[in-house]
Amino acid sequence: MVRLILDSSTGSYPVVIGSNLHRELRNAITRLDPTGAAIVTDTNVRPWALKVAKAIKRAGLKTSLLVLPAGERSKSLAQLERVLTFLERQKVDRGGCVIAVGGGTVGDVAGLAAAMWQRGVRLVAVPTTLLAMVDSSIGGKAGVNGRRSKNAIGAFWQPSAVISDLAAIETLPPASYRDAFAEVVKYAVAMDRGLFDLLQRNTPRLADRDPAMLERIVFRCVAAKALVVAKDERDRGPRAILNYGHTAGHALEAATGFRVSHGRAVAFGMRVAARIAVAMDLCSKRLVESQDELLASFGLPDRPPSADAKKVLAAIALDKKARRGRVAWVMPRRIGHAEPGHAVPGALVRRVVTRSLA
Ligand SMILES: NC(=O)c1ccc[n+]([C@@H]2O[C@H](COP(=O)([O-])OP(=O)(O)OC[C@H]3O[C@@H](n4cnc5c(N)ncnc54)[C@H](O)[C@@H]3O)[C@@H](O)[C@H]2O)c1
Ligand SMILES: [Zn+2]
Structure with a gap:
């Protein structure tokens, strides 16, 4: 397992890379001490997200799960609205956090929702594709596609922790x-x-x-x-x-x-x-x-x-x-x-x- 601490204008955050990192995830969340955690994932990654939910519940935290359709089409204003409505329904307050479990698609749309909800709640990235681990989970770009434009609607929003569990790569197409x-x-x-x-x-x-x-x-x-x-x-x-x-x-x-x-x-x-x-x-x-x-x-x-x-x-x-x-x-x-x-x-x-x- 390796751990990096990255600096950003809004503070530093850990990136943990290794296999079977449920304990590290739990520790990272415990350190953030959120009032609640809303997990966003997609249909293909749902089993993995359920494991994440289980790991977090053990830390005694209230969690809820939203499952988006898998694929780039979920990077839309319609799915962004779904995530925001979910955060509203779950009464995620300013002390809460969004946990994005999935590839770059889930990361981008959940990241943008985290940037917008309550003008910004904390984001924990749990990338499950190799692309998301090496690229999209790092750097703080979040966004969705417009009708004719890719990634045109977005924000810069740095995560509070990135947990890259390589065990997820096993099932990747x-x-x-x-x-x-x-x-x-x-x-x-x-x-x-x-x-x-x-x-x-x-x-x-x-x-x-x-x-x-x-x-x-x-x-x-x-x-x-x-x-x-x-x-x-x-x-x-x-x-x-x-x-x-x-x-x-x-x-x-x-x-x-x-x-x-x-x-x-x-x-x-x-x-x-x-x-x-x-x-x-x-x-x-x-x-x-x-x-x-x-x-x-x-x-x-x-x-x-x-x-x-x-x-x-x-x-x-x-x-x-x-x-x-x-x-x-x-x-x-x-x-x-x-x-x-x-x-x-x-x-x-x-x-x-x-x-x-x-
Ligand atoms: N924000 C950034 O800086 C940044 C950088 C690069 C790319 N991106 C964006 O990332 C997106 C692409 O990301 P991606 O390649 O991760 O695609 P993706 O999130 O759509 O995932 C690809 C497919 O793999 C499935 N999947 C994810 N994890 C899995 C797992 N562990 N096992 C089995 N299936 C799994 C997903 O459900 C999906 O069907 C694009 O929208 C791109 O614009 C963003
Ligand atoms: Zn690229």
């Missing part, structure tokens, strides 16, 4: 597990050479979901993200490094109507970004090769994305227009170090994107 490695490789290439080496040396153990190895990986990812968030909690500058692979990645998602998953899209985006970086003489060809090999060893992509290059380029152009012409690409310089804020000539983007989809 293979595609969700695989996709999370796109973000893991992102941290490695953009920020942490040691993580890159660790991943290279341990792909078989990770394919087996070895909890001890996962503990080390999640720890390094959390530390990498925390470092950036500490410098730029509100995402006004340095935090942009976390967008490595996301410029072309988001464009691929948009161009395919979100048929390509986020992880596969980010893997594609990193391949594009690294090739652009080589063409601009910013990094070596060797980086592209090692990154490709590592992504492939995690099954990313499992097959080349089938998408219309023109549509992907149009989506990149749209993003550029929305940012008044300033698309800032995150470019890798060497393994473990990337730089945000690079302008890339349109012709080069066209060439690399077209080739990467051929």
Whole structure:
């Protein structure tokens, strides 16, 4: 088990990573001493949430459970309203807390409800997907989707504790597990050479979901993200490094109507970004090769994305227009170090994107 203490503008909080952490969860809640706890989860994670509820009840706390439909569609204003109404009905007061048990979907919608209810009650994150453990539970971004916009309605709301129990990973569907490695490789290439080496040396153990190895990986990812968030909690500058692979990645998602998953899209985006970086003489060809090999060893992509290059380029152009012409690409310089804020000539983007989809 490892424990980190992260600092934020609203105070510091523990992140605990390990297996079978019911006691740690109970201790964390006891320390917060809330007047009541409202657990939010989804239909697939319900059995896990019931275990969490049992563990907390043993601390003598009143708990209640709300189960949302599983899937991204729950990141909606309608489900947000359901959570808020639930908190109202349960009479959660300003001393209460919301416990989000689930992946990034539950974390984002429950997090936003916690930020809004009573103008902010404490949030405890119990992430159950690898993506939520390495990414969405850290950094304090909460939100839901608008009718046509992703994550556009949201707030910054830091958790009071994050308990990442790796035992939950056992039941995770293979595609969700695989996709999370796109973000893991992102941290490695953009920020942490040691993580890159660790991943290279341990792909078989990770394919087996070895909890001890996962503990080390999640720890390094959390530390990498925390470092950036500490410098730029509100995402006004340095935090942009976390967008490595996301410029072309988001464009691929948009161009395919979100048929390509986020992880596969980010893997594609990193391949594009690294090739652009080589063409601009910013990094070596060797980086592209090692990154490709590592992504492939995690099954990313499992097959080349089938998408219309023109549509992907149009989506990149749209993003550029929305940012008044300033698309800032995150470019890798060497393994473990990337730089945000690079302008890339349109012709080069066209060439690399077209080739990467051929
Ligand atoms: N707030 C942030 O900083 C941030 C960062 C990255 C991503 N996100 C958001 O996170 C969301 C994606 O998160 P996700 O990939 O965790 O998706 P998710 O929460 O939708 O979970 C994926 C699926 O796995 C199921 N599941 C969850 N845990 C399980 C378990 N232990 N065993 C079996 N099934 C389980 C869920 O019910 C769901 O069907 C997106 O909405 C994205 O925008 C937010
Ligand atoms: Zn991402």
